[in-house]
Amino acid sequence: MAKQKKENSEVRADGLDERKLKILHAVIRNYLETGEPVGSRTISKYTDLNLSSATIRNEMSDLEELGYIIQPHTSAGRIPTDKAYRLYVDTMMEEKDREINNLKGMLVEAEEKMDMMLKNVAKVLAVNTNYATVVTAPAIHGNKLKFIQISRVDDSQILATIVVEGNMIRNNMISVDEPLTDETMLKLNILLNTHLTGMSLDEINLGMITHLKEQAGIDSKIVGEILDAVAQAIRGEEDLEVYTSGANNILKYPELADNQRAGDLINTFEEKQALARIAADSLEGDAGTGIQIYIGEEAPIEAMKDCSVVTATYELGEGMRGSIAIVGPKRMDYEKVVGTLKTMKVELEDMYKKKSSKKSKKSDQ
């Protein structure tokens, strides 16, 4: 056991022995806190390794060669690369279980309206973390149709109102060339409800559709249009509701705040539509803890290539899954963010359970 270090040194495939790992960890932690390049001297004091700065320097030199840290310019300290962050969140991170201040209070207020509540989730997170947040409403993915109502608004327009599990409501105006009679309307309503209620999108297949059209007889054209609307409603992709908050927080991080970059980011947040990508990515990802982390270039949106994005998915009942994302600088406080996100996820799911079990007296959505 002449030199313990030696033994460990070549064990790992990535060329990192324990000491290097410790040093790298220290560099990252320190950089997360300060946002400044960190030098050898700092590390030598910061860690319990009891090594001189010179030794640290040697190690850091190796770490640089391995691609974990870089110098922004000669004779500056080192900063972590994306590769280092990745390693960090994958293996080195200890999660802090973060208390979210009066989270419940703020949420409960808005319990009645789903959209208000999600908007609030975004806001609470933004205020608590000082990053920008994105919350998408639960996509009605694989979700079941609950109710359809066709109504004649006037001679040329009929209104299809579609309610899916979870009381998401969608309206679609359909224009018709000539008025439908009351009987037709009634027939259609019964037809649609008896056949479609309780079905998910996958079940509404071609056979089903032809069958329905046959039954509808001469009104099959309308049925077609209605089914399109239904499909759209169930799929719900097209206009996935997106709520954001704290876009202005971006300006708080100098590394993101230069006018061009910040402008693009803020624009992305304002336009919202691109943000749906985050949800999509997040939802199809790992369903284990439901947390995913994108660092730098990994981020699903071009404008965020200098950011890190942490996403969580939440699930309200059968297949109603939405996502929460936090966007910040690469040196974001991953521990805090992941902790906060997990708490929020649980909070949200609990709230839903409680609400739907107590057979709410209030209207929702």
Place this chain on the structure above:
Amino acid sequence: MAKQKKENSEVRADGLDERKLKILHAVIRNYLETGEPVGSRTISKYTDLNLSSATIRNEMSDLEELGYIIQPHTSAGRIPTDKAYRLYVDTMMEEKDREINNLKGMLVEAEEKMDMMLKNVAKVLAVNTNYATVVTAPAIHGNKLKFIQISRVDDSQILATIVVEGNMIRNNMISVDEPLTDETMLKLNILLNTHLTGMSLDEINLGMITHLKEQAGIDSKIVGEILDAVAQAIRGEEDLEVYTSGANNILKYPELADNQRAGDLINTFEEKQALARIAADSLEGDAGTGIQIYIGEEAPIEAMKDCSVVTATYELGEGMRGSIAIVGPKRMDYEKVVGTLKTMKVELEDMYKKKSSKKSKKSDQ
């Protein structure tokens, strides 16, 4: 006619003779263009007055005393005060009739959906002017009810779908303690539609309501709730839709781009809800040209006290009035903005007329 100047000099109550006016105008114009304090020498070249810089200096000194211009610091040029801007937009401005690039093209694409279209209006304006824009959907003020549909979704919930003139649709879930029968539903639907269709909010008064409740008999409680929903839908105040675009443009103007101020502004744009104030202010204002200008402190929102806000109201048919606002630095190009806004207003109103006259083949909402 020894000295023509003398004759005009004391005519105006505000102490401005023609020459001073010309100089002030020149100062403002120049400052709008450059954003830099403007000095006497510049003016002496810039104008056709053929006066030396020294003379201009004397005049400017007077203008400063009168409160129209100030020096940001000794020995800098002068910049206009809010008072000067006010004078400028009130009396000196000549409107440029600005062509909006492919405005129509962009709007037509989105003709189908009102919300998409308004979102687009905001975007087009933001891109064209390089300022931030706010568009509010037409408030259904004094508007008429077109259609009501009550449907039973399940045993404890009924859905009220309300359509008002202009095909704005609103849904409300109402919880009931015990299921309603089919007959009751049918009765309610007929009752509501026969009595309420074509009515505006003002007409749905207490007498009406009691009358309806009587007719509904034991179901009067439900009727009450439905009427509440209707009132809310027609009033439509609560959640006035607000669309924004170009918030990032704020960062383009150094005088607004310092982190604190810009952050607040961007936040205001993201939260949206405060922006409804702009609409409210704008809608109750002068219905003549429909254009209003708020300079600095006059602005209806605290965060905009260093900005100017130009608003226009548009009217789609009877009483459906919405607003468009442009938010920029005080040195915004008022001529261009007012011109653009007027064009947009007309464009929008035309589009609506055309659309509602040709009895659209497409769905809207």
Place this chain on the structure above:
DNA sequence: GTTAGCACTCATTTATTTAGAGTGCTAACA
């Protein structure tokens, strides 16, 4: 393998200088 020591680099800060824009005032002019 570890460390002290030293020369060197380079971003950041601070001070100093310079240039230029602009003013106010005075005296002269038409």
Place this chain on the structure above:
DNA sequence: TGTTAGCACTCTAAATAAATGAGTGCTAAC
């Protein structure tokens, strides 16, 4: 009496220079 040239003065912004200091890499000694 209004206009103007001229000049001293002020103050910002830009350019330049100097000082600081954090950090590195390398070498030689432990």
